[in-house]
Amino acid sequence: MEADKAYLEAIQHGRYSEKVSDLRCKYDHVRIQFEDFITAYYLRPHLEKLVENKVNGSGDGLRFYDLGCGTGDGYELLSKMAGTTKLSEFDNRLIQQDMMSQYKGIDLNVDLLKEARNLFGDYEHVEFCKGNFSNGLPIEEGEYPYDLYFTSYGTLSHCNDEELEKLFVDVAKHGNSGSILLCDFIGRYSYEWQDLWTDNHEEQPYIDYLINYLYAEQDREKVEVSSFPLRLMSPPEVNKVLENASRKAGVELKVERYFDRSLFVGRHIETGTYNGNPQPLRLMVSSLFERGLRTYFPDLKVSFRPRKGFDWQNEALQTLADSWNALVDYTMVLMEHYDSDEELLPYPPQTKVKPLEKAYRVMRQTLEGSKGLYGDIRADLIEAQLGYALRSLEMNLQHGQGLAHGLVAIVRVVK
Numbered sequence: 001m002e003a004d005k006a007y008l009e010a011i012q013h014g015r016y017s018e019k020v021s022d023l024r025c026k027y028d029h030v031r032i033q034f035e036d037f038i039t040a041y042y043l044r045p046h047l048e049k050l051v052e053n054k055v056n057g058s059g060d061g062l063r064f065y066d067l068g069c070g071t072g073d074g075y076e077l078l079s080k081m082a083g084t085t086k087l088s089e090f091d092n093r094l095i096q097q098d099m100m101s102q103y104k105g106i107d108l109n110v111d112l113l114k115e116a117r118n119l120f121g122d123y124e125h126v127e128f129c130k131g132n133f134s135n136g137l138p139i140e141e142g143e144y145p146y147d148l149y150f151t152s153y154g155t156l157s158h159c160n161d162e163e164l165e166k167l168f169v170d171v172a173k174h175g176n177s178g179s180i181l182l183c184d185f186i187g188r189y190s191y192e193w194q195d196l197w198t199d200n201h202e203e204q205p206y207i208d209y210l211i212n213y214l215y216a217e218q219d220r221e222k223v224e225v226s227s228f229p230l231r232l233m234s235p236p237e238v239n240k241v242l243e244n245a246s247r248k249a250g251v252e253l254k255v256e257r258y259f260d261r262s263l264f265v266g267r268h269i270e271t272g273t274y275n276g277n278p279q280p281l282r283l284m285v286s287s288l289f290e291r292g293l294r295t296y297f298p299d300l301k302v303s304f305r306p307r308k309g310f311d312w313q314n315e316a317l318q319t320l321a322d323s324w325n326a327l328v329d330y331t332m333v334l335m336e337h338y339d340s341d342e343e344l345l346p347y348p349p350q351t352k353v354k355p356l357e358k359a360y361r362v363m364r365q366t367l368e369g370s371k372g373l374y375g376d377i378r379a380d381l382i383e384a385q386l387g388y389a390l391r392s393l394e395m396n397l398q399h400g401q402g403l404a405h406g407l408v409a410i411v412r413v414v415k
């Protein structure tokens with residue numbers, strides 16, 4: 001299988017499952033602070049409801065099924081997900097140890113499964129098995145339903161529509177009423193692959209995907225990397241498959257929400273493989289979160305070039321780019337005034353964009369409150385806050401339309 005070969009190359013390169021926090025690797029700061037956070041943020045209310053139902057009902061723990069689990073990152077994300085807790089409380093996990101009765105991860109790739117077992121195999125109620133989801137949901141006779149059928153980071157884009165429909169039918173039949181299916185796809189209109197945009201979806205169902213982003217820019221041309229097809233998805237395309245599956249299963253699959261993840265910080269924003277306007281935005285945002293390292297702000301600004309004939313996509317991305325750039329500019333102005341020891345830091349420009357208004361306020365408050373604090377306050381405090389503020393712009397100025405690297409649908413089984 002083409003994808004298996006490409007993942008193997010990434011593992012051999014040594015960066016795929018590396019756990020060190022670095023600026024360019026699988027677990028860079030954008031992955032942790034933007035992508036994992038955003039997935040957890042939107043999934044949390046649904047998990048809270050599942051936990052509540054269990055506590056008030058059977059009292060049994062939750063059962064999770066991670067399809068395409070790779071090295072088991074899904075287990076980490078779910079078991080570490082924060083609940084609503086007070087600052088003074090130490091343990092902020094939403095799912096406490098005794099609330100997880102089963103986590104099962106399946107993957108086709110035995111090398112990734114081996115790594116998953118090394119990392120999490122000793123944990124109670126955790127199992128990793130070889131399994132294939134392209135012929136429907138791999139389950140054994142009598143296997144109990146799961147509360148969450150989980151996928152992550154574009155995993156369901158490995159399926160064609162026929163395979164996807166079969167998988168959805170099986171989940172609809174196997175799940176309980178109230179079970180959640182998290183469907184993670186590659187977004188159709190990400191700026192990373194602007195050259196592939198088309199409104200005739202059948203003309204370009206797939207992207208010929210390359211995991212070349214793990215290599216430094218100077219090595220990217222030299223190494224030969226295998227490609228594999230990933231299904232580009234927009235909400236109407238996902239809805240169509242879900243509706244067909246619902247009809248076949250005789251069970252409603254209700255979309256609770258769509259969200260976009262990584263609008264300007266997807267892995268391919270800097271490669272230029274599918275867009276002639278590459279820019280080092282992912283690296284710069286990662287640098288904002290790196291302790292002790294100052295970021296070069298001019299490279300943090302988005303250069304968005306609209307593509308003719310794609311009005312709603314251009315408008316939405318331009319709005320985010322304008323707010324993003326305005327916030328970076330304002331933060332630079334604040335730092336200059338801070339240095340000049342002026343009594344009062346400048347107030348932000350007027351804006352009608354509510355998320356930007358709040359982000360401006362937070363940055364001003366951060367600089368005001370940071371006077372006299374220990375350490376390199378730019379590298380460790382101001383830049384980290386700017387990272388969170390940019391994340392909040394990305395989250396609040398998107399509508400789950402397939403405009404990002406990842407398009408995620410949260411679907412509920414209704415019986």
Ligand SMILES: C[S@@+](CC[C@H](N)C(=O)[O-])C[C@H]1O[C@@H](n2cnc3c(N)ncnc32)[C@H](O)[C@@H]1O
Binds near residue numbers: 007134
């Ligand atoms: C994008 S990776 C995501 C890995 C992991 N969930 C993560 O978050 O890092 C997709 C994973 O799906 C696996 N995969 C692809 N097609 C599959 C299939 N038909 N059945 C099972 N696993 C598959 C790949 O081996 C890979 O580990």
